[in-house]
Amino acid sequence: xxxxxxxxxxxxxxxxxxARVREGEPGEGREPFEPPRFxxxxxxxxKETSQEATKLSLAFSRPPLPSAxxxxxxxxxxxxxxxxxxxVYYWLPKGQGTTLRKMVRDATTEVLEGMIQLTETILISPLxxxxxxxxxxxxxxxxxxxxxSSLPRDNQAAVVSALxxxxxxxxxxxxxxxxxxxxxxxxxxxxxxxEELGFRGxxxxxxxxxxxxxxxxxMGLMKASKACLKKVLSVVKAYGKADSPEQIAQLxxxxxxANEISPRTSHVCPPSEEGWxxxxxxxxxxxMDKIKNFTQGEL
Numbered sequence: 001x002x003x004x005x006x007x008x009x010x011x012x013x014x015x016x017x018x019a020r021v022r023e024g025e026p027g028e029g030r031e032p033f034e035p036p037r038f039x040x041x042x043x044x045x046x047k048e049t050s051q052e053a054t055k056l057s058l059a060f061s062r063p064p065l066p067s068a069x070x071x072x073x074x075x076x077x078x079x080x081x082x083x084x085x086x087x088v089y090y091w092l093p094k095g096q097g098t099t100l101r102k103m104v105r106d107a108t109t110e111v112l113e114g115m116i117q118l119t120e121t122i123l124i125s126p127l128x129x130x131x132x133x134x135x136x137x138x139x140x141x142x143x144x145x146x147x148x149s150s151l152p153r154d155n156q157a158a159v160v161s162a163l164x165x166x167x168x169x170x171x172x173x174x175x176x177x178x179x180x181x182x183x184x185x186x187x188x189x190x191x192x193x194x195e196e197l198g199f200r201g202x203x204x205x206x207x208x209x210x211x212x213x214x215x216x217x218x219m220g221l222m223k224a225s226k227a228c229l230k231k232v233l234s235v236v237k238a239y240g241k242a243d244s245p246e247q248i249a250q251l252x253x254x255x256x257x258a259n260e261i262s263p264r265t266s267h268v269c270p271p272s273e274e275g276w277x278x279x280x281x282x283x284x285x286x287x288m289d290k291i292k293n294f295t296q297g298e299l
Contacts, residue, residue: 003060003071004123010075011119014082018112021086021105035153038091042104043148045084049111050145052081053118057138060122061130078115085111097155097248099162099255107147114141156240159251163236166258167229174222177215229258 056074059066066074089108092101118137125131152158232254241247 003065003068006068006071006075007119007123010078011116011123013079014112014116014119017082017086018109018116021089021108021112024090033091033093033096038088039153041088041091042085045081045088046111046145046148049078049081049085049115050142052078053115053138053141053145056122057118057130057134060125061134078119082112082115095245095248097158097242098252100152100155100158103151103158103161107144107151110144110147111141114144154242155248155251156236156242159240159255160233160236162255163229163233163258167226167233170222170226170229174219174226177219177222232258 052074056078059070059074065071085108089104092104094101114137118134118141121131121133121137125134152161236251236254240251242251
């Protein structure tokens with residue numbers, strides 16, 4: 001079998017593994033679950049995958065091409081490394097938290113996707129010559145494999161990471177809204193020209209007084225969301241634990257509804273923290289009432 005055929009088979013095998021990782025659900029894993037053993041094994045699997053990517057890339061970067069036997073060995077080594085990554089991922093039980101499992105799954109799929117891209121890049125390039133795309137693809141696998149060191153080690157850390165990302169999105173949205181008002185930006189500048197109605201139809205290219213009133217209330221709602229996420233993030237950091245199934249589940253709930261946190265019972269919100277929850281709830285209700293009044297008044 002020629003090298004190209006072996007690489008095509010390798011691509012097919014990697015895609016099959018990727019599909020299983022994306023669609024499948026880990027079982028309850030090894031009992032009892034041993035975090036140090038899991039993270040050591042995952043780190044080693046990612047490291048070996050990075051090394052196999054290097055070997056594969058170098059083998060097809062210059063002549064002579066590897067023999068059929070050597071190509072088969074390279075292909076098998078890549079498959080074994082990838083299967084090891086997927087297998088270790090499946091060790092992580094559901095009970096460790098859905099937020100943590102999602103982050104580990106995303107890291108695993110990124111490694112798989114990177115290896116598939118590298119293999120496809122080698123296939124479409126003249127065999128025996130190293131292209132810029134091949135070098136970039138190899139580096140992509142390295143980067144994907146290196147991120148295992150920065151993955152959160154428990155669900156509390158995973159939820160902190162998720163909340164930080166949500167907070168960043170809200171901060172960006174608030175900043176964009178503030179800039180739009182201050183700089184007198186065209187509110188419909190991102191709408192493409194309509195072929196029948198002309199340039200964006202009959203929409204104004206400025207903020208009307210009604211627009212500003214509505215946007216002001218929306219801004220207040222966004223700022224309340226920002227404050228809420230910021231406070232939730234701080235209490236999860238301070239009080240969040242992942243020592244029991246109940247605590248892990250509560251953390252997952254917080255991550256799932258981070259954009260609409262309500263005064264719910266959770267181990268991260270002791271009585272001393274209830275005041276800010278009531279304050280933010282009042283701010284949200286106030287701004288929502290104003291938005292409803294503005295919008296319903298126009299109907």
